Every structure is written in C-alpha cells, then in structure tokens.
Amino acid sequence: MAECILVWSDDDSLLAELLGEASRLAVPGEQEVGVCSLGAPSDVDQQRLASLGADVVYVLDAKADSPGLLVAGLTAAMAEVPAGLFLIGATRTGMEVAPRVAERVGAGYAPWTTGIQLEGSDRQLIASCMLFAGFGRAVCRYGSGPTIVTSALGVFEAVETVRDTIRVEAVGAKEVDSRVEIVEEKAKDAAAGLEQARVIVDCGKGIRERDDLEMVRSLAQVLDGELACSRPLSSDRDWFADWLGLSGTKVRAELCLTLGISGAVQHVVGIRESRVVAAVNNDPDAAIFTQADVGVMADLYEFVPALMERLKARHIRSSS
Amino acid sequence: MRILALVKYSFDIAELRVNPETEELRMRGVPERFGDIDKNVVEAAVRLKEEHGGTVRVLTVGGPAARTALKEILAMGVDDGVFVVDPFEGGGQPSAMVDILEAAIGRSGQFDLLLCGFASDDGYTSQTGPRLAERLSLPLVSYAQELSVAGDVLTATRDLKDHTQGVRVVTPAVVTIAEESFTPRSVTLLDAMKAQKKPVEDLTVEELGLEVEALEARSEFIELSRKGVVVRRRQEILKGEDQDVLADRLIDVLVRDGVLFEEA
Numbered sequence: 001m002a003e004c005i006l007v008w009s010d011d012d013s014l015l016a017e018l019l020g021e022a023s024r025l026a027v028p029g030e031q032e033v034g035v036c037s038l039g040a041p042s043d044v045d046q047q048r049l050a051s052l053g054a055d056v057v058y059v060l061d062a063k064a065d066s067p068g069l070l071v072a073g074l075t076a077a078m079a080e081v082p083a084g085l086f087l088i089g090a091t092r093t094g095m096e097v098a099p100r101v102a103e104r105v106g107a108g109y110a111p112w113t114t115g116i117q118l119e120g121s122d123r124q125l126i127a128s129c130m131l132f133a134g135f136g137r138a139v140c141r142y143g144s145g146p147t148i149v150t151s152a153l154g155v156f157e158a159v160e161t162v163r164d165t166i167r168v169e170a171v172g173a174k175e176v177d178s179r180v181e182i183v184e185e186k187a188k189d190a191a192a193g194l195e196q197a198r199v200i201v202d203c204g205k206g207i208r209e210r211d212d213l214e215m216v217r218s219l220a221q222v223l224d225g226e227l228a229c230s231r232p233l234s235s236d237r238d239w240f241a242d243w244l245g246l247s248g249t250k251v252r253a254e255l256c257l258t259l260g261i262s263g264a265v266q267h268v269v270g271i272r273e274s275r276v277v278a279a280v281n282n283d284p285d286a287a288i289f290t291q292a293d294v295g296v297m298a299d300l301y302e303f304v305p306a307l308m309e310r311l312k313a314r315h316i317r318s319s320s
Numbered sequence: 321m322r323i324l325a326l327v328k329y330s331f332d333i334a335e336l337r338v339n340p341e342t343e344e345l346r347m348r349g350v351p352e353r354f355g356d357i358d359k360n361v362v363e364a365a366v367r368l369k370e371e372h373g374g375t376v377r378v379l380t381v382g383g384p385a386a387r388t389a390l391k392e393i394l395a396m397g398v399d400d401g402v403f404v405v406d407p408f409e410g411g412g413q414p415s416a417m418v419d420i421l422e423a424a425i426g427r428s429g430q431f432d433l434l435l436c437g438f439a440s441d442d443g444y445t446s447q448t449g450p451r452l453a454e455r456l457s458l459p460l461v462s463y464a465q466e467l468s469v470a471g472d473v474l475t476a477t478r479d480l481k482d483h484t485q486g487v488r489v490v491t492p493a494v495v496t497i498a499e500e501s502f503t504p505r506s507v508t509l510l511d512a513m514k515a516q517k518k519p520v521e522d523l524t525v526e527e528l529g530l531e532v533e534a535l536e537a538r539s540e541f542i543e544l545s546r547k548g549v550v551v552r553r554r555q556e557i558l559k560g561e562d563q564d565v566l567a568d569r570l571i572d573v574l575v576r577d578g579v580l581f582e583e584a
Contacts (some may be wrong), residue, residue: 011384011414039536065450067460067462068460068548069460072483083347088534089523091481092462092463092480093480095446096446096460096462096463097450098450099446099447099450099527100450100451100452100453100454100460102451103450103454103455104449104454107542108541109415109447109451109468109540110541111445111447112444112445113448127541130444131546132331132333132336132345132442132443133442134549135333135336135338135345135548135549136336136338136345136546136547136548136549137546137547137549138544138545138546138547139541139543139544139546140541140542140544141541141542141544142541143540143541166367174329179459179489179490180459180460180487180488180489181487181488181489182462182485182486182487183475183486183487183488184485184486185485185486186483186484186485186486187482187483188482188483188484191383195577199534199579210500231500235500247499247500254579255574255579263335264334265334265336266333268514268551272489274549275579276574276577276579277553278570278573278574284393289555289557290553290555291553292553292554292555293553293554293555293556293573293577294556294557294558294570294573294574295555295556295557296558296559296565296566296570297557297558297559298559298563302563303563303566303567304568305563306563306564306566307567307570307571308485309564309567310564310568310571311348311565311567311571314568314571314582315582315583316575316580316581316582316583317580317581317583318579318580318581319581320579
C-alpha cells in the first residue's frame, strides 16, 4: 500500500462520502488522503476539502465534460502521486473512467464496492462488491498492487474535521487533445433531487391514464415528497423522463409510498434502500407486498383521495 | 461501414432467488438469454447498416446454449458471427474476458465501429467497453442513445444522468449503447430460417493464441465468499372496505414508524 489514498468524483456529495472513507482507512502519519480536482488551482475550495478530510489536492488540468481528458488526468495523478488505492464515485462518468484508468495504470478494479477493509501488515484490500446489479454481494481480496474502487452514493459516510490546512499540487496529463468532440449539451427535464428526497411517491402501471397523474402529484405535494415511477411509465408511456430501478435512479427515502407498483425485482432494487416502504395495490398477490413494511390492499383510485383527505384533516407532515 | 457488435449471453437476474435463511444465491434454473441491452446493441448496428450499407458481425464468448441462441441474434439482420468457447464457463474475471475479446477482435480484422452495451444485463459492472477502448487505443463514446454516420465521422447523443451530450468522433471508435435505446425489432420466421445459413466461426481461446492458465494467472482478485442480498420488511397488511378508516390506519403506522408526524 503506497502512501496516498486518492479520491475523485464529479458528484460533490459522493466526493464527501469517499473522502470520509479514505480518512477512515488512512493510517495517521503514514498515509495521506489526496483528492483530485479539475480546472484551475484558484477554483479549488481548499477549506471545504480540508474539512472533509483531504491532506492534499492534486489539481488536474482537465475538463470534466471530456471523459478522454479526464482519464488522462486521473491516470497521471494515480501514477505520479503514486496512489495505492483510488476511490472513484460510481456516477455515469465515474463508471466509464475507472476501468479505463485501471487499464492504463495496470491497477486492479473493484466495481460497485459496498465496503472496504485493509488487512494485514501489507494492508491488502478486501472489498465487498455488488453482484448481479445488487442482488448479491461478493467479498474479494485484491493483490498487493494499486487498486481502483468505485462506490455509489450512500455507501460511505462523510466526516467533518477541524483541519484547515491542505497542500495544493499540480498534475499535468500527457494528453491534452480529446478525440471525442463535444458539440452540444442539453439538460433533461427530469425531476431533480429524487436521491435526496425524504418522501417518494412511486407510481406504477396501476395508474391508468396520464391525467390521473394529477391526483398522485397532489398526494406527493401533501406529503412534501417527489413523484417518481417505474420503468414502463417512463420508457413505454413516456410520462416521466426518469424511472426508479435497476437501470434507473436508486432512492433512499425515509418513506417510499408505492401506488399500483407490482413489485418486479428490477424496480424494487431502486427503492429498497428506503427506510420505510408502504405499498398500495388491489392485487393481493402483488409481489410488492412481500417487499413492503406495510401494504394496503385497496384500489388506489379510491384510496388515494381518502388518504389525502385524512392527511389534511389530521395535519400530518413529513418532517418533524 | 464495418460494424462489430459484442453481445453477452446473460442470466435473467429478475429470476434470481435468494434463500432467506442461508442467504445463498440460487443460480440453478435461472434462465439465460442474450441480454436486453445486447439486443439494443444489435439493433443499433443493424440500423446503421441499413442506412449506410456495410456489414454487421457479432462476437460473443459463451457456452453451448449461447452458441444455439446466437441464431436469434443473427436473425436480426446480422451478416455473420464469431463464437469463442468460454473456458471459464461464465466464471471468468472481467479482465480475462477482455483478454479473450481483445484477441478475437484482433483476429476478426478491420472495423469502423465496435459496439457493445454500456453494461451487461447480469454482471452490470460496465467494464468491457471502456477496457477494450483502452486496449485498442480507440476513442470511446459511452452511453450512446442516438447514432448517425457521415463518411468517417460518427455523431452520437450520450445519455448522461441529468443531461444529454452530443459528440462527434472520427471512426474507428468504440461505442457503448445506453439502456432503453434502439428497441429491438421482432424477427420473422423467414428471418429465423435465413439465420440458420449465416456463417459462424467457432473458436477456442487456444486458437486465439491464448492459454487458459496464463489468463487465470492474471487474476485481479480472489473471491472469498458470495451471498444474496435479503431485504427484510415487516409485510404488515391493511385491508377493509372503508377507505377513510384504511387511510387512518396507514397514517397511524407511518406516524409510529417515525416517517410522518402529527401536529400535537
């Protein structure tokens, strides 16, 4: 294990969590926590990174929107520092660049990691990794060489330290021209903040007409929550830009209330990290009832108006 | 336009079951098929061929069932196939599988586009495309949901989480296909019959100049244990005719669980 544990993510919350884990793993006085930052040194929020546990910032002269240049920059950082362990956030861009950097550096790669231990005198990496998109987990021991790890939001915990000093060093990448030219960027009109929402109202195929979304949207408002859906409502019916599930967004709400969701496993993967799952479905055999803390066997078209009425009458709120 | 499309015969992970007592993953009897994402890849390849001419070849590494099912892929409008017998019977590490694919791609000859899924349906770790782009020193366009070609320039729309990105790249290039894009066509009986006659080259890793032991020796990790993930929920059921009563009971449960709050 080399002297530096390196961290990078293009998602700020995820970066904070990975820095927390890197600080936990680093041996005080022997190992440093380094964070990669893109752009100009003047853009670096040194105080924030220091308080999140970083000892040193490696400033890469690369743009975040060009994966090719990012790979070159992160490769240069990992090789030059050198880092024995590199924690990368499992965002779309992170999942693209991590295996590419692993190839260039000749590092091992532990994707979708849910836990890390460094064992023995040579501090070998033992990583718990998701199998089959989250249906299983494998515990794997990696070799003594450098290793790259990717982890999703919510796996590790951020820390706050009182540290306020941090070194800033520049890292230069060899490649400066991207072969992939970016010609256009377009924002999606996806509902923002599903991952941060305390309450999710999750609609499935039990919602019959697009106009019926007004009713469930009102319920989401009463609960101060976000409206979300299963894949068919997005990809088949095109009512939503994004969906919850294996191939979509994964939420970790305090309360996830599903309406007319059958409970296919690919969908449940997207909501199962929520603290409480409540399900409304009129089919007593719906699989969702086995995946919920509380199930209401009812026609959602009769139940939802009654629920809204009672929530209002009893002055129920979703925050204390 | 010469297109090489990579496909993977995958477990239908929706059919995976976990023993709740032992947390054992039950793999026996889980159906396998070419993945949904892999069919999106083939559809993308065939559409480009229909628009611009050229050829589509598919490449896969798998067992006897995959060899049989490859006909379904050929029936989608693919010209020919390359089939490599998987020496690890599905248990190979991603880096070793990339070694095999790299060798097979090298043998297959020149191409303009190498297409594969952004992830496989079962493993879902998104390594194959990015790793191959590095091995082949080619530019990578990941998460593509739209593709168009003019001469040797590929234009693509990348599906990123909160935005889409239009990119341009000079071929040859590696492209990974986003989920839910390029809905696969249905195959007619005639297509299926024609597919029977399409050529498939059968290869072993030895014929690709690789040795199984050498591939194994390059292992990145040792798997110490594996388990299924069991989510235990209370499964409390509420039913009754009166919707207001039912609503009150649900609210009571959620207040008790500390996720809803009643004003005092």
